[in-house]
């Protein structure tokens with residue numbers, strides 16, 4: 001992967017700009033900095049390797065060289081994205097699930113931001129935002145995908161079992177080709193972000209739906225209940241002791257209770 005190959009492969013997409021790094025700390029950090037310098041909507045930062053990739057809740061994200069995809073897309077929010085900021089994480093997850101389906105694989109979404117294949121984590125999404133007053137001015141949608149088997153971190157370094165697109169498909173996957181499937185899918189879903197179709201499709205891909213799960217939250221007792229679905233704003237609906245609860249996106253760890 002190099003800048004010229006990426007420019008050529010992605011030239012048919014309406015990107016605002018493209019920055020490629022052989023190695024960088026975090027593409028999200030670079031995208032946030034670029035956004036503060038007036039980067040256009042749909043500008044993308046891509047790195048072959050990240051040395052301090054970040055996950056949710058202060059976790060590390062590993063992007064070893066030549067094996068994975070790590071990119072961050074700058075979104076200048078549309079009216080729907082301002083109305084439903086939590087759906088932006090769903091946008092990334094849906095886009096990736098779609099792109100992976102072209103390989104004949106069925107991806108699921110472990111709410112709010114993990115994409116699973118065969119019940120194992122293949123990708124994570126980290127959406128960060130910059131607010132001006134009470135409205136978001138920028139979203140940075142960062143996505144890390146374990147593409148080749150050698151990108152999967154050792155078992156003792158992950159909290160949830162992990163896998164790669166290569167492992168699950170049994171095919172050698174070209175990272176640039178995969179990126180070329182994910183970005184158009186994201187661009188196609190974006191105008192539908194405010195629709196019922198968006199929420200219903202996101203919901204239909206949820207892992208553990210109808211199952212008993214456990215939610216953990218820092219400094220609080222875990223909640224056990226049935227995973228019901230999604231609220232219109234992207235929050236999770238749970239049934240706990242016959243009561244329906246709503247859990248806000250971004251605050252909760254989700255794990256199967258089995």
Ligand code: BTN
Pocket residue numbers: 025026027028029050052053054055056057059061069070071072113114123124125126142143144145
């Ligand atoms: C998670 O699973 O907690 C989210 C992981 C998000 C990783 C991606 S890789 C590209 C972008 N840059 C980062 O530093 N993080 C995101």
